[in-house]
Amino acid sequence: MAAFEVRGGQKLQGEIIPQGAKNEALQILCAVLLSPEPITISNVPNIRDVNKLIELLRDLGVKVGRVAPDTYVFQAEDVHIDYLDTPQFVAQARELRGSVMLLGPLLARYGRAQLPKPGGDKIGRRPLDTHFVGLEKLGAQLTLEGTDFYRLHVTGKLHGASMLLDEASVTGTANIVMAAVLAEGTTTIYNAACEPYLQQLCRMLVRMGAKIQGIGSNLLTIEGVESLGGTEHRMLPDMIEIGSFIGLAAMTGSEITIKDCQIPELGIIPDTFRKLGIKLEFRGDDIHIPAQEHYELATYLDGSILTVSDHTWPGFTPDLLSIILVVATQAKGTVLIHQKMFESRLFFVDKLIDMGAQIILCDPHRATVIGLDRQKQLHGITMSSPDIRAGVALLIAALSADGKSTILNVEQIDRGYQNIDERLNALGADIRRV
Incomplete structure (x- = not known):
């Protein structure tokens, strides 16, 4: 069984091309x-x-x-x-x-x-x-x-x-x-x-x-x-990878440009990340995410807290809710994550809580995230990747955390992300496959 040793806190910078979908x-x-x-x-x-x-x-x-x-x-x-x-x-x-x-x-x-x-x-x-x-x-x-x-x-x-x-x-x-x-x-x-x-x-x-x-x-x-x-x-570029890279840039306060995104095919994915306060710039068919020290969650017009939920297309894809949840842990504000389709997909939040995130798992389908606004950094722990999307969400958390994290069972991540450790290391990450 392979594992990633991740030393967090590194600022990433550069361009990355998403894999095929x-x-x-x-x-x-x-x-x-x-x-x-x-x-x-x-x-x-x-x-x-x-x-x-x-x-x-x-x-x-x-x-x-x-x-x-x-x-x-x-x-x-x-x-x-x-x-x-x-x-x-x-x-x-x-x-x-x-x-x-x-x-x-x-x-x-x-x-x-x-x-x-x-x-x-x-x-x-x-x-x-x-x-x-x-x-x-x-x-x-x-x-x-x-x-x-x-x-x-x-x-x-x-x-x-x-x-x-x-x-x-x-x-x-x-x-x-x-x-x-x-x-x-x-x-x-x-x-x-x-x-x-x-x-x-x-x-x-x-x-x-x-x-x-x-x-x-x-x-x-x-x-x-x-x-x-x-x-x-x-084949189209992978919209889930594109969303993962947007979340990675926000969580690590990094400046990243995602190339050749086929933006018209992304639906409401960019606007959903904007609701988290993440700045996105469209440069032709590229998405540029500038470095942000802080990002603030939107609220509804009546002041109630934001809910992000999955739905069939053209709604928000369930494969990115794990990324949204992780990114929200360092935002300013509170958000309810509602995973309607799969009742076991939020169970990885216990690892994030162990890292210092403030999350209330309401039931198998809903979690409330109270953003830390970077006032308290996540800290590294040893954890295991339960599925493809949660695995990458944990990797993003580890890259933003203080100290070293070990992620076990990274074969799950390899099922959906091509040479992810090498590609992120090229941007300045510190990931070692062991």
Whole structure:
């Protein structure tokens, strides 16, 4: 098990380029199974979850060529569908949450798919019902073995259907879209997710020959086609990394410029950080965060304390609430953090309290943060990273803290952040991997 030794209190300065989007990559990589023709994908992040999915695709028989450090060519011309029956596939799929999005492409093109309950962060209940209900409405038959192994098959071809999703699940919408593009007839999906990454997937499929209307809205209409061709696709920068770097600059009082951010795709993320009192300057497509000694939380017009909560897009992404919470610990003022989607995601606050933060965990979904306004600096401790986003939040806290911190289980951070220690050290951080 790897760990980070972090010596905090360093001012950071310089430019940093965000990696390709992890959550987009997991969708796009699964979509290569829909066509026998070559598909070139660039800005692929070099992170554990993505690399594991690429390895799984290669073991399924997909030809994988790496033509540049961040660019791959995939060709699913001869997929070994029987690999699904092997213990190796089961072990690989269990390690990776994104493996669930293999179901739609495999079912659409090969008529069968199966999967053990996928892994991923332990952040609370993450049911897969939306995926299976949608695929069943397209004509798939589901068999559940025990409580954690799923088999899907279809007799003949999938057929279009009208459906109203019970939740606007991003991965659920992606799975259903990837199945529907090769189904017979027309599919309408109400309450579809409309995140930029889902839009990216849909646009890529359209370039491959799919017929999708309503991209960017919560109503998608898909007219099935016989087959899809190849294409080239470049992934967006990772909005979660961009938000993490904004929070890092604020917490450490540093001056950082984040390059090539695709600002129009960030939604309300910049304005949410501005509500914490953080100054942001847009310079073309770059975001410049000037060094700030103090930042003050906004209040509502009637003077009541600010609430920051997650919501489906275009609301605030739940993946950045951990960063918002940490940044608020050194702000002036009080904020209520409301994590609606996952009931275990706030449990890392006990480590922040041990570091000296003033946080009241109201219940599994809500925490009240009383900002210290830098009057009392956090101090270093030994802690463990419970999931990707909390792990980076703790790293940001450690970089702002007095003394040395040790963060265990940093493999969780590596799942979502590319060479984070090396990239932050280039800005002046003091992080040692041990």
